[in-house]
Every structure is written in C-alpha cells, then in structure tokens.
Amino acid sequence: MTRSRGRRPSRCAGHETDPVKFIPEQPRYYRSLMPDERPPTPLIPPGAVPRSAWVLLGMMTALNILNFVDRQLIASLAPLLIADLGLSRSQIGLLAGFTFVIFYTLVGMLLGVASDRWPRRTIIAWGLGLWSVMTALSGAARGFAHLALPRVLVGVGEATLTPAALSMLGDAFPARRLGLATGIYYAGLPIGTALSLGVAGWVAPRFGWRVCFYVFGVIGLAAVALLFTVREPARRAVAADTAASPSLRSIVSDLRSALAGRPALGLVMLGGAALAYGSASALHGITWLVQERGFPFATAAYTHGIMSVTSGFFGNLAGGWVADWCARRWRGGRSWSLVLITLFFAPFSAALFLLPPSSPLFYMCWFLFAASTVAYFGPVFSAVQELAPGHVRSSAVAFGLLVINVVGVGPGPWITGMIGDHASLTMGLLGSVGVSTLSVVAFAAAARRWPRAAGA
Numbered sequence: 001m002t003r004s005r006g007r008r009p010s011r012c013a014g015h016e017t018d019p020v021k022f023i024p025e026q027p028r029y030y031r032s033l034m035p036d037e038r039p040p041t042p043l044i045p046p047g048a049v050p051r052s053a054w055v056l057l058g059m060m061t062a063l064n065i066l067n068f069v070d071r072q073l074i075a076s077l078a079p080l081l082i083a084d085l086g087l088s089r090s091q092i093g094l095l096a097g098f099t100f101v102i103f104y105t106l107v108g109m110l111l112g113v114a115s116d117r118w119p120r121r122t123i124i125a126w127g128l129g130l131w132s133v134m135t136a137l138s139g140a141a142r143g144f145a146h147l148a149l150p151r152v153l154v155g156v157g158e159a160t161l162t163p164a165a166l167s168m169l170g171d172a173f174p175a176r177r178l179g180l181a182t183g184i185y186y187a188g189l190p191i192g193t194a195l196s197l198g199v200a201g202w203v204a205p206r207f208g209w210r211v212c213f214y215v216f217g218v219i220g221l222a223a224v225a226l227l228f229t230v231r232e233p234a235r236r237a238v239a240a241d242t243a244a245s246p247s248l249r250s251i252v253s254d255l256r257s258a259l260a261g262r263p264a265l266g267l268v269m270l271g272g273a274a275l276a277y278g279s280a281s282a283l284h285g286i287t288w289l290v291q292e293r294g295f296p297f298a299t300a301a302y303t304h305g306i307m308s309v310t311s312g313f314f315g316n317l318a319g320g321w322v323a324d325w326c327a328r329r330w331r332g333g334r335s336w337s338l339v340l341i342t343l344f345f346a347p348f349s350a351a352l353f354l355l356p357p358s359s360p361l362f363y364m365c366w367f368l369f370a371a372s373t374v375a376y377f378g379p380v381f382s383a384v385q386e387l388a389p390g391h392v393r394s395s396a397v398a399f400g401l402l403v404i405n406v407v408g409v410g411p412g413p414w415i416t417g418m419i420g421d422h423a424s425l426t427m428g429l430l431g432s433v434g435v436s437t438l439s440v441v442a443f444a445a446a447a448r449r450w451p452r453a454a455g456a
Contacts, residue, residue: 049177052231053181057169057173057184059226059227060169063161065188065192067161068189068191068193069196069199070132070220071158071196072192072193073135073138073216074092074095074147074151075092075283075286076197076212076301077204077209078283078286078287079287086143089284089418089421089425089428090414093416094148094413094417097280097411097414098414099155101155102406103152103159104156105401105405108162108163109398115163115167116167120164120167120168121232123160125224128223130156130157131220132217132218132221133217133221134151135216135217136221138151139214165185168232169181169182171233171234171236187313189312190309190374193305194308197304200212203215204297252395262387262451263445265396267445268383269404270407272380272408272439274435274442276404277407277409277435278373278432278433279409281415281428282370284416284425285429288353288425289304294357307367311371312370312371315372316375318341318375319375319379320378323338333447335443338380338443341376343440345371345372345375346436353433380404381397385397387451415428416431416432
C-alpha cells in the first residue's frame, strides 16, 4: 500500500496524531520545557530532597568541620605553644580572639553580598585554599608575629564558607527541610572542636605540634579539588518586586530606627555579647587543665574533646527547647529563657574552677559548663529575628554578630589571658563566668521592654 505524502502515521492504532502536537521522544528534562497537554513527569517527587542536595550538604558539613578544626588549633595546642615559643597567655588570647575574629566578622559581612552575585563554589574554593595554606604556614612559626599574620588570613579565608554554604543549601533544600540541613551543617562546631582536640592530643606528643598544622593544611588543599566534584545548585527565582531594592543608606537608617524604637533589640545583643565573652574565654580551658590542674596534655585534649562534642549537642538542643517553651508562655519569653539558662548554668560553671579534679562533681560541672558555652546561640539569634522588623531582619542578625564578636568573642580570651599572666587562669575564668552572669540584667530588661507586636 502506498503511503500518502504529507500525513504522518499515528503512533497508536485508530488515532491520528496532530502534526503540530507531535514531538519526538526527548529526555524528561527537555520534555518539561516543551508544550504538551499533559503535565511533565517530574524527575523527583514534589517536596522530595534530591540526592545532589544531600551530597552538597555532606561536603559543606565536612568543610565546616575542617573550618572549626583549623580555627581551634591555636587553643588546642596552647600549652605546647606557650612552652615552645615562649608565648604568654594573653598572646594566646589575642591569637584565638581579636586577631581572628575582627577580620572574620568584617570580611564575612562583605562576602555575604558577594555570595549573592558570584559563583559560590568558586568563592568557597578560594577561601578554602587561602585558609589551608595559612594553616600550614602556621606550623613554621617561630614566635607570636609569625602566628598572628597567618591567623588574620585564616580568618579571611574561613569567612567565605558560611555565607556561601548557607546560600547554596537554601537553594538545594525545600523550605520544610532547610532547618534540618542547617542544623546538620552547624554540627560542624562541636565535631570540629572535638576533632581538633583529639588530633592535637594524639599527633602533637608523637610528632610535634607543628605537624598538626601541616596535616590540616594539606587536608584543606586536597578538599579544594573535591569541592569541584559537587555541583552548585541553581539559584531560586525571586518573585518580581516592583519596588526598587533598598539602598545601603536606607537599610542602615532603618536599622538605627529599629534599635532606637525597640530597646529590647539592643539589650539582647548586649546580653549575647556578655555570654560570648564567657564562652570565648573557655578557649583557655586546656591550658588551665594542664598548667593549673595537673592534667597530662594528651589526657586533657582527649577529655576536653569528648566533653565538647557531647555537651555541644546537649547545650544546643536544650537551649532551643527552653527558648521555644518560654516563648509560648510569656511575652518576651525568648529573653526570659536566656535569664533562666544563664542562672541555671552559672553555679556549675563557677564550681568547675573551684573544685579539684578528684571531686566527684568535677566532671559533671565540666560537662554543664561546656554545654553553657553553646546553649545561648539559638535563643539569642531567634530573639533578634523576632524583634527585628521584617525588612531589616538579615541586617539586624549581621549587626548582632558584629556586636557579639567585637564586644564579646574578641576581648574575652585576651582579658582572661592577661589575668592569667598576672594572677592565675582560675581567676580569669571565674571572672568570665561573672561577666556572663551579668547578662541576666540585659536580658531581663529586654523582656520587660518586649514589644507586643515583635517583628512587625
């Protein structure tokens, strides 16, 4: 039978296929872009998390662990640096505090903007390469100055990670799973701290403290290559907004107005800075254990590492639960939760620095003190977000981080170290507990000034 020209045969018996509607078989990705009467079959069920998102989360969490390992190495190796390089306790405090945190905070604010404009994976790769090279160079240090310059650049490099990583995770995960993804990412803090202490306790006594810096520097450089095996997710489309984007001047003006019109916002930031002073001062903990409580370095490092990872998870979970519980019951509940958390932990923290290690209460107080150093993170920043007007919420969080880092994290280890040089670290650490406890004044005042329509 001769086939008629100009007419395609139907693919199904008894049915004609409209030549306009006929589309050759294509991969499903392209099929979704073509006109069809039927909705395209999605590759992934709606709301499901693709495998690539979990791979990305695994890579970002691994880099965040490495981030905190490198950040904590100075504190983890402090007794050996003091003995070998002749550093003072206040110099250790400067290296762990101001030298790192000032540049980390300021550069981090700029890189938050950069991550919205340029390829985020590339930004992280450059930062990872920089902080890894500087970590390795720290192993060749011969004095304070040789550690200080690499420390500044470690801070600059590490500032690239979190803004870009959280931005990519926000694009890769659906909103209902983003909290889980962020929580897993921030698990890098206790895991990285514990790993830093554990590796320092095993490697340094056998091969020397310098090898710790070399090893983690090389690991970081190898991770740069692995980073490019992970795809950067496409940025989510932002709904069109007819209003022009606010200028930097208008954002600063609105933030100033929010701080003036809502005194509770500034009081929460001030209280958070007081708590950060105490938690940052705890970086002297391993030096205190070795020099003033007689622990062997390896034992102090291992035990401190176990305490950090277990108490870190407990503190974060307990702090968040208490904050939510209080917020459901009272106006200003998140601020009241910080009052309760601080007053609960303060006696155990003070007791730790007064008890001998032979006391049966010593390790219990140590665990609760370590938990107190992280329990406030969630309540403080959820309070800031609740208080800040919606259109300046991100700016308020960034400003809160600036206040907490410059007023609390920077001076805490330095001042505690100076007290340790002139009196004892026991006195310096007890003083840091006192500063943290004073935060209840700011938090109680904030709760009493809590607006009835916070966040509006």
